[in-house]
Amino acid sequence: MFIKNKRVTLLSYWTSRYLLTLMIGLLIISFISALWIRHTTLENRLEMIEFMAEEMVNRITDVSIPGIPPDERVPNFAEDRFRIRDMNPSMYIINTDGEVISSNLPLEQREQSTFSELINEKEEIRKFTSAKNNKDYYAVKKKIEIDDELVGWVLMVESKDKLTMVKQEYGQLAILIVGLALLGWWAIYFLSRRLAHPIKQVAEAAKQVQSGNYEINLSDHIKEKEVYELVSSFKQMAGRLEQLEKTRTELLAGVTHELKTPVTSISGLLQAVNDGIVTGQEAEEFIRMALVETSKMKTMVGDLLAFNSFAVDAVPVKISQLDIDNFMKDFLAQWYAIQEQTDIVIKIHLLHKEVMISVDLIRLQQIMTNLLTNAEQAISGTGEITISLSEKEQYVSVIVKDSGSGIPPEEQELIFERFFRGENKKYGIRGLGLGLPLSKMMAQSIKGNLHLVESTEKGTSFEVLLRKEG
Structure with missing residues (x-):
């Protein structure tokens, strides 16, 4: 059951949310990067196969025997220097009628059904789907011309799965993403901890001030301007509160004295008159002095009432x-x-x-x-x-x-x-x-x-x- 308005530490709050944001961002980057690597790898390998086909055409046309070379003239791609790791494209030498004359595949594995269609296409690179296994393939064809006469085609076929296979690149990408995630998490953890430490100290100092202890100790060695201003302002506030607390205690005693003095004077003067200690003209003077003290006390009480009325906006x-x-x-x-x-x-x-x-x-x-x-x-x-x-x-x-x-x-x-x-x-x-x-x-x-x-x-x-x- 979730607790509403649950308080969490600044360190936990920012670290968890930054890590979540970072992971989402890295996942998006990883997905886009994987698509880009896959696309780039496909293009690069198609270019390599196209180069291999051109090289094969050059080898064939350089043979002194006229016509299309026999099977033994076809290079062994398993040993060829153009062999690509994790990929060994099927190579076919086809005449102008679409018949396979030579291939690097055994006889029973050779495809013939789609070649006539492929060589009639204008594009040199063509994507098609095999009817046998319903898989996508890419075919690269190059013309074989002798004395400016078309005598056949070099056709290389490879599956899309092998052309886009990038185990090593994906592994490097995974290492990079994990490294960035760890580095980002460590950075935000360190920075959040650095930021939270002085704020936590200020919170503890506030509790200390609340309990009446104004002797606080906060460091001034803070580089962040906003945090420094917070700490500095709090220290000034604490000093001001300490001064005001001392002043309040002193003033309360003073106010009590100021109100008590006329009351004591009035009481003494009237008591003297009441007890007959003073009589005649002197008694009248005592009464006049009591009235003066009464007027002063009335003024002070009036000021106090007026101030309270203005303080609550009641005037x-x-x-x-x-x-x-x-x-x-x-x-x-x-x-x-x-x-x-x-x-x-x-x-x-x-x-x-x-x-x-x-x-x-x-x-x-x-x-x-x-x-x-x-x-x-x-x-x-x-x-x-x-x-x-x-x-x-x-x-x-x-x-x-x-x-x-x-x-x-x-x-x-x-x-x-x-x-x-x-x-x-x-x-x-x-x-x-x-x-x-x-x-x-x-x-x-x-x-x-x-x-x-x-x-x-x-x-x-x-x-x-x-x-x-x-």
């Missing part, structure tokens, strides 16, 4: 058309209105013309708020934030650049990972590390994008791409 997007210059002016006006006293200067370079974009107004405001908030947090003391607008084919580019200390190179690949918080923010600024990941998801939800342009010690630049109208 509807309302696309509308608006002018990017007017949007930026209104947004900065609102931003300045809610900001406390700050030493950070914001500069903006507008398009100074009407360019309509297709966006969700609320999502774009959230993206710009997150970028400006991050830019402010990256600047210690006084600094500058520059917003530059430009057109890029079907997009409008918005670049937000700050004069902060920049993002360390080892952290730049992780800034869009959920819950990731850099070393500069981890202990100084509260948050869940969802600002940039959430902003990127919102940008993509409105058919745009958000990415890091560059980050050095002189500052960091982010670019938001917004699709134009239409």
